[in-house]
Amino acid sequence: MTCRNGGDKCPLLSMNGVTKRFPGVLALADVNLSLYQGEILGLIGENGAGKSTLMNILGGIYAPDTGEVLIEGQPVKLGSVQDALAHGVAIIHQELNLAGNLDVASNIFLGREPADKFSVVKRKKLYDEAAVFARMVGLTAPLNAVVEDLPSAQQQLVEIAKAISQSAKILVLDEPTSSLSDKETQKLFSVMRMLKEKGVSMIYISHRMREIEEMCDRALVLRDGRCVGELAGSEITRDTMVRMMVGRDISRFFPETGDSQAEEPVLSLRQVRCKACKGEFSFDVFRGEVLGVAGLVGAGRTELMRSVFGVEPVLSGEILIDGKKVAIHSPIDAIRHGIALVPEDRKELGLLLEMSIKENVPLPTLPVTPGFLMDDKRDIKLTQAQITALSIKTPSMDQAVECLSGGNQQKVVLAKWLALKPKVLILDEPTRGIDVGSKSEIYRLIRHLADDGIAIIMISSEMEEIVGLSDRVMVMHEGKALGVLNKSELCEERVMQLATGGGC
């Protein structure tokens, strides 16, 4: 059976009429998907649209309630991950599934090590064969490097090499670029193009519309568990995709920036050095502005802000609040001086997931309020005010935070810090893992807070967000500040140039 790319009637993979119901939710309703040989299919939709469920069915993790999966025209039963692999389906999850303590070669052949009859691994054969696949995917790390010591881009390539070594014909990439820099992303894309040349078909899941535009031959849009459309070739544009995903136009995705009223700086850094910093940092943040902090992952942005917030020590230099020098040794000092930090990883650092909204929101205010006892009335009032102000969608304030959607969880983290009425609000990747609808809501909120006079520092790896929302942008590269761009000089190319180390 010969199948040619595009248009033909003979897809490599088809999923027909797939329906999956979970208790209380219809996760997928009659979804059809087809994938041709050597094609990259984009799969897009907001969080909760059913992308992961669909891919978990393809990967043998869930069984569909109804519907069938055909590979090369033959109906197949994918009852387990092993079944899926046997049919040539490999899924690279967002959270990688590698044995972090083993080396690259052992991971590529994990469970399939070449061995003699006494189960002793033939090491030479293992490394020789691993080298072939490593070269194929452009993996530059040494084969005997321990995987957990590698940057995440390299780890991802290990996963891909592993999939290819299992002769995968269908490769699913679930948000592979979310933790990669633009340079690493481009490298991944070239690996994908090479695989495509070799006839491997790929399903590409991403929230980044530009990547879908760039890489995909077709795109399938899901909303609320249904297919809402399929785009091909030049129809794949950001606007069309976003409109289909949310079912409406987001004409003003980013709110208009206010007039940056540069008066006295609220927060100033003078020759500040931190652990991960290679250079010294001196900059000001003004009342009512959004200062974007751009840079690649690993540029030291998070570490710098953690030092400002007192989680990590400031090695030298001065931090000034309203022109006065302050000493910040721990978060409580920062909080007392009106600095708040919304951390990057809300589940890890921001929330007590099993506890209620009412127990989460007042937490940072407790150490700075006088008194020894809990004050339930105060907590209720404070929480209610934040739920209303941020329009957090929840049945009640006694709801455990883990039951809320990603966007609402992020609002709870914001609420925690806004309840303190901070002067300086540091946001570290405020929209990571949040769907498009909630994103624009968070953007409006950030702008609104700035208009209220809060000085905002926003770390973001999403170029659109940095350029769309910031009044000024500081670009960092390898632990140094490479420059601050004003509104007038702000464009993606300029930021990118600096972030990758290009001079001014």
Added chain:
Amino acid sequence: MKKIIGMLFLLIALCAITALINPNFLTPTNMQNLTRHIALLAIFAIGEGIVILSGGIDLSVGSIICFGGLFVMAGTADLGYNPWLVSGVLLVICVIIGLWHGFMVSKLGLQPFIVTLCSMLFFRGLSRGMVNDRAVGLGMEHQSFQSMGSGDVYGIPTPFVVLFGIAIIATFFLHFTKQGRYLFAIGRNEKAVAYSGVNVPRMKTIAYVISAVLAGVAGILYAGYTNSVQPATTGQAYELYAIAAAVLGGCSMRAGEGTIIGIIIGASILRVLTNAINLLGISTLWEFAVIGAVILAGVIADAAYKKRSANAQSRRVASIIKQLEATPGDVSSESMRQE
């Protein structure tokens, strides 16, 4: 709350069955004996419970009970000091032990299991070495001090009165103060609590201090009750009893939950079981097997119940949130509904 009621029912059922088979269960003497033992266990189980709910574990309590008992007895009988004074000194030593545990766990970042395991071994060895492995008692001296463990107040065993006081203070501390809230929160997510400006090392240290001090109090009361502290055996495996009581009483080993009243009920269940084994004429050789089986059954039942209620809960929330998001007035979510 439901869990406490469930455990309370189990306790009552156990008592009822034992009383039906052997009416001697309900005699005043047995009741007094039983409540005394419940109190002696519950006092240090409360300390253990507080450590567990803040995400740690304290394996040293059994050895500290033994060390504490011997310290008081030897200080009084061998060195001739006033037992009350010696008890006071002991409690100061316990504070220092707790500070030390807290320092090693939160500042040096060592595993609580290892740190307190070492203390368990250290204080057992210290106890045996310092009195040359001989049992120490007060004989007929210092009756008023001994009555702390063996006496009663209007028929209620003194240790139970002490427990009552401790329970009230502990409940107030845990459920009504900010510090109590921090301890629960630290058990859930230490890093998020640190980011919220709470001094996490200090709070963890407080938990270990409470545990060591309550173990010291229990040591004093045991000394008074038995009037003979055995360096090799007194308090042996009591840390495991304490963990069992805390877990039966609703302190999850995953930390972040638990109540004082639950811990007391947990301790009561354990002691009623021991008492029932005696009264029902079962060989005491079977005691550990019975206790092990009962705790396992309790934990399995709890896990099953939790799973069921969590499923029901998430279904309910999903439907409510769907409704909420479909309510008009909010442009973004409303239009998401439209096809």
